[in-house]
Structures are given as structure tokens and as C-alpha cells.
Amino acid sequence: MTMPLLNASFPRTGDPAVAQCQAGETWLDTIADDLCQHGWLTLDATPLLGPELLAELHREVEILEKTAAMERAGVGRGGDFTRDRSVRRDRIAWLNGETACQGALFDFFEQVRVGLNRRLFLGLQRFEAHYASYQPGDFYRRHVDSFQGRASRVVSLVMYLNEDWGPADGGELQVFGRNAPGTVCGRVFPERGRMAVFMSEEVPHEVLPAARSRHSIACWFRQDVVPVPLTGV
Ligand SMILES: O=C(O)CCC(=O)C(=O)O
Ligand SMILES: [Fe+2]
Incomplete structure (x- = not known):
């Protein structure tokens, strides 16, 4: 009999340090407080996920990159969908939670979803996530992740996978003020x-050109239950 792969290598309770860190839930208080006060935050999630899981996710995206699985990302939706290379140049592959590392990551995202609903009453119904790969010279011009008033994508979470990133490597996420969109606030x-x-609707951001290959996972927590036929943003 074959064992199911899902979560086989990365059960949430597999690493006692990770389990203890996640169970404390003060990190969820921090996320909720900063989202309220500033509209955004950054934190080191390594203690919450464990270095092995992050390394495995990185290995997975590097393998996907060598296959045809990663597609050129686009912007817009429905009839407006375009793959405009002057706006964004990354390649993406959607996660389905079916490999062990994706399953463990989905457990984490679910904890974030439930934790934010409990603290901020956001009514987040589900999440969607994709790997993104930027090659040298790739960027994503300033944008917001959701159209105002649609409340489909409500909270954006980006998780980075790159080891030893330095200032010369570029590729920073540049965040603008939600009330001062002309000002870089981080x-x-x-x-x-x-x-x-x-906050997906409120916070403009951009990815500056990367000087080396840059891997990440972008996740959006959504208020709609049923996927509307969407492509890109
Ligand atoms: O990778 C990042 O830092 C942000 C990516 C992003 O803004 C997006 O995919 O919408
Ligand atoms: Fe974005």
C-alpha cells in the first residue's frame, strides 16, 4: 500500500520548535495589529515554518522552472487580461497543496486565514497561491492586488525563498503608503x-528589477467563496 504524500514529511507538529512557535499565536496578533495600524508588515517566518520546509519549497519551484509548468504571468482580468512585459515579467505556477511541502504550507495559510478572521472579522473564505520566478532584469511595476470595492483579494501575503540575498541583488519589494501613495514606506x-x-486593495507596491533569480510564493486571502473566472491580478 502506498502512503499518502500529503503532509508526509512536514506535519505541522513534526518539528516541536515550529509547533510551539505557531501555537503561541502572538505572531497572529502582530500581523493583525500591523495590518490595522499600517496596512502592511514584514516579519521573519522561519521560526513558524522551519528551515527544512522553506528549503523544500525552494527546491520545488526550481524543479517546476525546469519544466513547462511555469507560465508567463499576466495582469488584468477577463477580457482585459494581457501579458504586458512592460508591467510584469515574472513566471508563475499555481499551488494545489498536493505535495507534502505545499500541504504543510497550506496548513500555515489556513492558520493565518482563521487567525485574521478571529481578530479582524475580515470574513476571509479561502486563499489562492502561486510560485513566482523572476529572472535577472525581471520586475513588476507598481500596482495594487485588487480592484477597490470588489473585496475579492483582501489580504496579500508574499513569502520569499532565496538564500543570502544582498543589496547588490536588487529585487526588493517596495511598499508605498496606503494614505500617501507617493511615499515609499518600506x-x-x-x-x-x-x-x-x-491589505490587497490599499497598499501600492512594486518589485524592483532583480539582478539574480528570485523565487517567492504569493498568496491572497479572499472574501468570495466561488472562484470567479479570473486570470492574472
Ligand atoms: O514578489 C513580490 O515581492 C510581490 C509580488 C506581487 O506584488 C504580486 O505578485 O502581486
Ligand atoms: Fe502585487
Whole structure:
């Protein structure tokens, strides 16, 4: 009999340090407080996920990249969907939670979803997530992740997978003020384990050109139950 793969290697309770850190839930208080006060935050999620899981997710995206699984990302929706290379240049592959590492990550995202609903009453119904790969020179121009008033994508979470990222590597996430969209209020290096969380409709952001290959997972927590036929943003 074959054992199910899902979560086989990364049960949430597999690493006592990770389990203890997640169970404390003060990190969820921090996320909720900062989202309320500033609209965004960044934190090191390595203690919450464990270095092995982050390394396995990175291995997975590197394998996907060598296959045809990653597609050029687009912007817009429905009839407006375009693959405009002057706006964004990354390639993406949607996660389905079916490999062991994706299953463990989905457990984590679910904890975030439930934790934010309990604290902020956001009514988040589900999440969707994709890997993204930026090659040298790739960028994603300034944008917001959701159209105002649609409340489909409500909270954005980006998890970075790259080891030893330095200032010369570029590729920072540049975050603008939600009430001062002309002002840069933060820059996040896409270093493995670092996470950025922000309100999807409110916070403009951009990915500066990367000087080396840059891997991440972008996740959106949504208020709609049924997937509307969407592509891209
Ligand atoms: O990778 C990042 O830092 C952000 C990506 C992003 O803004 C997006 O995919 O909408
Ligand atoms: Fe974005």
C-alpha cells in the first residue's frame, strides 16, 4: 500500500520548535495589529515554518522552472487580461497543496486565514497561491492586488525563498503608503523565510528589477467563496 504524500514529511507538529512557535499565536496578533495600524508588515517566518520546509519549497519551484509548468504571468482580468512585459515579467505556477511541502504550507495559510478572521472579522473564505520566478532584469511595476470595492483579494501575503540575498541583488519589494501613495514606506529583501503581508486593495507596491533569480510564493486571502473566472491580478 502506498502512503499518502500529503503532509508526509512536514506535519505541522513534526518539528516541536515550529509547533510551539505557531501555537503561541502572538505572531497572529502582530500581523493583525500591523495590518490595522499600517496596512502592511514584514516579519521573519522561519521560526513558524522551519528551515527544512522553506528549503523544500525552494527546491520545488526550481524543479517546476525546469519544466513547462511555469507560465508567463499576466495582469488584468477577463477580457482585459494581457501579458504586458512592460508591467510584469515574472513566471508563475499555481499551488494545489498536493505535495507534502505545499500541504504543510497550506496548513500555515489556513492558520493565518482563521487567525485574521478571529481578530479582524475580515470574513476571509479561502486563499489562492502561486510560485513566482523572476529572472535577472525581471520586475513588476507598481500596482495594487485588487480592484477597490470588489473585496475579492483582501489580504496579500508574499513569502520569499532565496538564500543570502544582498543589496547588490536588487529585487526588493517596495511598499508605498496606503494614505500617501507617493511615499515609499518600506523595502523588503526577498530573503528566505521573510514574509510581507499587506491589505490587497490599499497598499501600492512594486518589485524592483532583480539582478539574480528570485523565487517567492504569493498568496491572497479572499472574501468570495466561488472562484470567479479570473486570470492574472
Ligand atoms: O514578489 C513580490 O515581492 C510581490 C509580488 C506581487 O506584488 C504580486 O505578485 O502581486
Ligand atoms: Fe502585487
